[in-house]
Amino acid sequence: MNKQQFPTNEQGAPASLAGRRVWVTGHRGMLGAAMVRRLENTGATLLVAPRAELDLTRQADVYAWVRDHRPEFVFHIGAKVGGIHANATLPGDFLRDNILIQTNVMDAAYQAGVEKLVFVASNCTYPAKADLPIKESSLLTGALDGNIRSYAVSKIAGIEMCRAYNAQFGANYVAVIPPNLYGPGDNYHPEHSHVVAGILRRVHEAKEAGAETFSVWGDGSPRRELLHVDDLADAMFHLMTRPTDWIYNVGCGYDLAISEIASLAAEVVGFTGSVVYDASKPNGTMKKLLDSSKINQLGWAARKNPRDGLHEAYADFVSQLTESSRARLG
Numbered sequence: 669m670n671k672q673q674f675p676t677n678e679q680g681a682p683a684s685l686a687g688r689r690v691w692v693t694g695h696r697g698m699l700g701a702a703m704v705r706r707l708e709n710t711g712a713t714l715l716v717a718p719r720a721e722l723d724l725t726r727q728a729d730v731y732a733w734v735r736d737h738r739p740e741f742v743f744h745i746g747a748k749v750g751g752i753h754a755n756a757t758l759p760g761d762f763l764r765d766n767i768l769i770q771t772n773v774m775d776a777a778y779q780a781g782v783e784k785l786v787f788v789a790s791n792c793t794y795p796a797k798a799d800l801p802i803k804e805s806s807l808l809t810g811a812l813d814g815n816i817r818s819y820a821v822s823k824i825a826g827i828e829m830c831r832a833y834n835a836q837f838g839a840n841y842v843a844v845i846p847p848n849l850y851g852p853g854d855n856y857h858p859e860h861s862h863v864v865a866g867i868l869r870r871v872h873e874a875k876e877a878g879a880e881t882f883s884v885w886g887d888g889s890p891r892r893e894l895l896h897v898d899d900l901a902d903a904m905f906h907l908m909t910r911p912t913d914w915i916y917n918v919g920c921g922y923d924l925a926i927s928e929i930a931s932l933a934a935e936v937v938g939f940t941g942s943v944v945y946d947a948s949k950p951n952g953t954m955k956k957l958l959d960s961s962k963i964n965q966l967g968w969a970a971r972k973n974p975r976d977g978l979h980e981a982y983a984d985f986v987s988q989l990t991e992s993s994r995a996r997l998g
Contacts, residue, residue, distance in 0.1 A: 683909055686711030691739035693724060693773055694746030698853035699788065702901035703743050710905075715739050725765055730772040734780045742777050742785040743904055744770070750855075750862075752815050752885070752952050759818035766822035774829050774841065784840040786904050789827050791847050791893075791917075791956050792820040801959035804845070804915045813953045827915065834914050842912050846900050847893035847919045847958055851977060852984040854897075863892055863926070864978070867933045868985055875939040882934075882941065885949035888927035893919050893957050896972035896980075906968040919958035920970040929974075936978045 690707060694700035695716040707714055715737050722733050724746050748765040755762060770787070777785050794802050795810025807827065812820045830841035850864035861869065867884060874882035895918065903918040924932075930943045 684711065685741065685909065687713065689713045689715055689738060689740045691715040691734075691737070691742045693742070693744050693769075697745065697749075698851065698855070698897050699849065699900060700743075700745045701853045702851065702897040703745060703904065705898070706901040706905050712741075724772055725768040727768075727772045731776045731779070734776040738780065739777070740783050741908060742773070742782050743908070744773050744777075744785055744787045746773070747788070749819075752950060755816040755819050756950075763818040763822050766819065767825055770822070770826040770829060774826070774833065778833055778837060778839050784842070784908060785830075786842045786844060786908050787826055787830055788900075788904070789823045789843050789845045790820070791845055791919075791958060792816045792953075793824045793827060793845065794956065796953055798956075800955060801957045802917070803959045804917055804962065807915075815950055815952055831914055841914065842907050843915045844900075844904060844907065844918045845916070845958065847895050847923075847956070849895055849897050849900060851897035851972075851981050854981060854984070856985055856988065864894060864929065864933070864981060865985070867926075867930055868937065868978070868982055871930070871933050871937045871939045872982070872985065874941060875937055880941045881944045882939065883944045883946050884926060884930050885946055886926060886951035887947045888930065888943070888945045889925060890951045890953065891923040891925050891955045891957070892929065893921075893923040894929070894974055894977070895920050895970060896977040899970040899972050902971075903963060903968050906966065907963070910966060912966070913962070916963045917958040917960045918963055918968075919960040920972075921960055921964075923955065923957045924974065932974060932978060933982075936975070936982050 690712040692700055692703050692714065695704050696718060704714065717733060722729055724730055746769055748762055774785065792813060794806050796813040797810055798806040808824070827843040830843040833839040833841050848863055850862065854865040855861050856865045856869045870882045870884070900918055907916060927943070934943065
């Protein structure tokens with residue numbers, strides 16, 4: 669497929685975002701905050717809107733906001749997200765809200781003449797039994813994991829919207845498909861968190877309680893490719909400022925067993941007990957390693973190793989707990 673064109677300077681180097689109006693949706697979430705950090709010192713004029721100011725599910729409000737603020741580039745990150753439990757118990761919410769948000773943002777951006785948009789999807793959009801490592805061409809070639817089907821379908825719709833708007837309207841939209849994210853700003857809810865955040869919370873609580881064990885969902889054998897949120901933000905910036913195709917996997921290139929992640933989390937937290945696996949809970953997809961060679965060929969590669977990344981995530985979790993305690997006392 670022909671690459672979408674992106675303006676470059678006279679030397680053919682990647683275009684700068686300095687002085688350009690850049691909208692980051694979902695800027696208060698984990699990835700949105702990382703994207704804001706990545707844009708610091710680039711000279712970009714940052715556009716953000718908290719939910720109290722702009723509800724992305726409300727079409728008229730989104731169109732009006734875009735007309736008033738005139739973004740030139742969009743990092744579309746805002747979405748309803750959650751772990752296996754949240755997806756299994758709130759499928760209608762995930763499907764409805766994400767389709768509304770994507771449709772409103774992407775079409776408003778097109779109507780306003782936005783030059784380029786980078787949309788964040790999810791590796792759950794790939795078939796549960798896709799050949800590994802998974803290439804971008806595996807999209808829509810098989811059945812999805814039933815535990816996260818509604819969320820996956822909503823994200824597939826967003827990916828297809830990128831392709832369709834490029835094909836029909838000449839838009840310059842790019843979909844990125846990351847693996848499991850972790851890092852500062854994660855959601856550590858006991859039921860609605862992602863895998864790394866959930867494990868960090870449980871091992872911390874076990875340590876604080878003086879427990880001899882902590883529990884992890886499933887039997888520990890599924891493998892997860894982890895990507896630090898700052899690495900994904902850097903990859904998205906990389907794609908925004910270079911000529912690109914319309915879809916890219918963005919991963920670290922290797923995976924870890926849940927049992928390995930749990931052991932590493934225990935080491936980071938300083939928990940000396942043992943792990944108990946709750947096989948009555950779902951494992952989720954057993955393995956879903958991405959083939960990220962396409963973005964690697966553009967000169968990008970992940971930098972954070974899991975041990976350092978988990979230390980950063982745990983420090984952030986402890987900081988969140990401290991802030992919550994101060995708020996309750998305050």
